[in-house]
Amino acid sequence: MSQLNDLNSRFPANSHWHFSEPAPGIVLLHIHSDTSTATISLYGGQVLSFRPRNQDDLLWVSDDAHFAEGKAIRGGIPVCWPWFGPHPTDADAPAHGTVRKTPWQLEELECNHQHAKVLLRYSDENLNLQLAITLDTRLHLALTTENHGATNATITSALHSYFAISDISDIHITGLEDKPFRDAVNSNRACLQRGVIRFNGELDRVYQDVDKAICIHDPGLKRIIRIHNTGSKSAVVWTPWIDKSKRLGDMGVNGYRQMVCVESANADSDAITLPPGGQHTLSALLSIEDL
Template sequence: MQVQVVTWASHAAELGSIRRHVFIDEQNVPEALEWDGLDHRAFHFLVYADTLPVGCARLLADGHIGRMAVLQDFRGQGAGRALLAAVLQTARQQTLSWLYLNAQTHAAGFYVRSGFQPVGAEFPDAGIPHLRMELVMENHSSALNTRFGLAGKLHFVDAAAGVPVVEITTAHASARIAVQGAQVLEWQPTGQQPVLWVSRAAVYQTGKGVRGGVPVCWPWFGAGAEGKPAHGFVRTRLWEVRETGQGVADSVFIRFGMKDDESTRALWDHAFDVELIVTMGAALKMELVTRNTGAAPFEITQGLHTYFRVGAIASTQVTGLEDTVYLDKVLGFARATQHGAVTFDGETDRVYVNTTSDCVIDDAGFQRKIRVAKSGSTSTVVWNPWIEKEKGFADMAQGEYQEMLCVETVNAGEDRVTIVPGGEHRLVAFIALDAAV
């Protein structure tokens, strides 16, 4: 088996014939899906048995591998391995640092053997079960540093194999943010205890969220429909780094983004562009920006699922939600009204509705107050799993419930956001330490 790197202009007949046989004739993929208008932009690969072209693949500039096909009579003879090896070699020559593909589920093991990892739940594409799979290349962090690093302030490292993390340091604070999920992991003002909490048992692995920090829940908050992941699909995927820079008062910002593709549309059939802009300095600001790039309105729920570190949950309270109605998940979503500060002596899982107020976490254990201000949100979630529920989390160490508390800036439950074509919505959380107690 020999592989040639070709263009669509020079080899459209051979490439098109193989894809028609495999996808359209054999697998009943609609022609409108197969011919997507991207072929003229791609690197194409043909594998030959002697002089006969028997398989093909393509690679787009954004790292998307697709249209992997081998004629039925030539499967099991190494054509697929030869194609994928050639694609990976070209990706390295083009200094691509991240690759992804949508594999038919039965073929996932083939890609795993080359280092790809499944991300998210199975989804149908053209009626065929698929898995999104991603490969973080060896040069990913170094490529990000070349394009986006800020000397002495911002650089990328690997928290684990295939899990790049950006580390930010200023005179006022330090922070760490995972590129996977655009998940803020740490924010620690200089001379203070960390404000965010991450479990000691947290797992840093491709395709899995980290227990703690600020997971981004989008485009739905809470349980998904049957077969769809809880809290949406963006928290376990690599985001694109779009921009870094320095702001006012010695702050540093980083802008992450993601657009729709075949795998997202199979789970949520809308065209979108979503960004998370994190600005870090004496305070922490997170802006989740949703843009509708399609022709029809869509509806979202969403959240910045923020885990705070506290000295002791039993001596912690939350103010700012007095006289606010909430839905109590522990009691089957019963409606109740908050009287006084929120205190903790057992499992707490509440959605406070119709509230735009600041919340203040009064942390007696660390003798500090953490203010959580927000905009673009009329719901606030307060959560602590307590003893029994903590036992169900493999990525949470025993007794850690005592040192964490979630106060989440969300649009959840009855609080839903409709975005018209061409429109956008901004969900903003602003976190700062108030004066010492």
């Protein structure tokens, strides 16, 4: 039975949800409640759209995103796991781990007028991964790793959120003032954040010691996006700007102006080591406030 037929028989479409398959192997779950609508790709376990009622989308997806098996979808909230960035020892391994290019299992789906809950799962021989997505007027993601192997497992990970913004030159980010960061576009230099973050060129930073909500202030869309993380000590802030967008090839025309990545992560020295039977949850609560 195809994945789509199997899903339609386990979770028959109703007024709150339906499935689609825009390309072979790329199955999308569309959710509608009175408080919000969302689209979640089971390929990659990736939220692609979240729209609280009467609001613009929280998330950005590139006009040129690939929807094809074996490729990562550029936008939404890719899951980077069990490593963030390049593999620590294997230069041939894919960047940001394996699960963003893998189908996940849909285990639970509940939706009523007020809220929806979606549980996705992925397992390999040593680790179980579960992504619990809860939607009402806010979007909550909880990524739980459980070590069911016989030896310690060390992981880095990120909820690599691509937020929709009016224009990268007009926004600023608060919540990371005075935090140390590794500057990936400056020979990975160790730096300290002075003041708020504004953008005027490529920026790629891994912040450490993150301990409060991070806010994206967007006067153009007259909104603040608030990111409240738990079980996460790192935050990655990334904009590719013009030259890197061209190299990536799937950013769309001027796409870099309409997105900023603020990623809820445990990266670099914030790697988590799980003993056999151990588990860890990284979660992010994402909300929109009027400016």
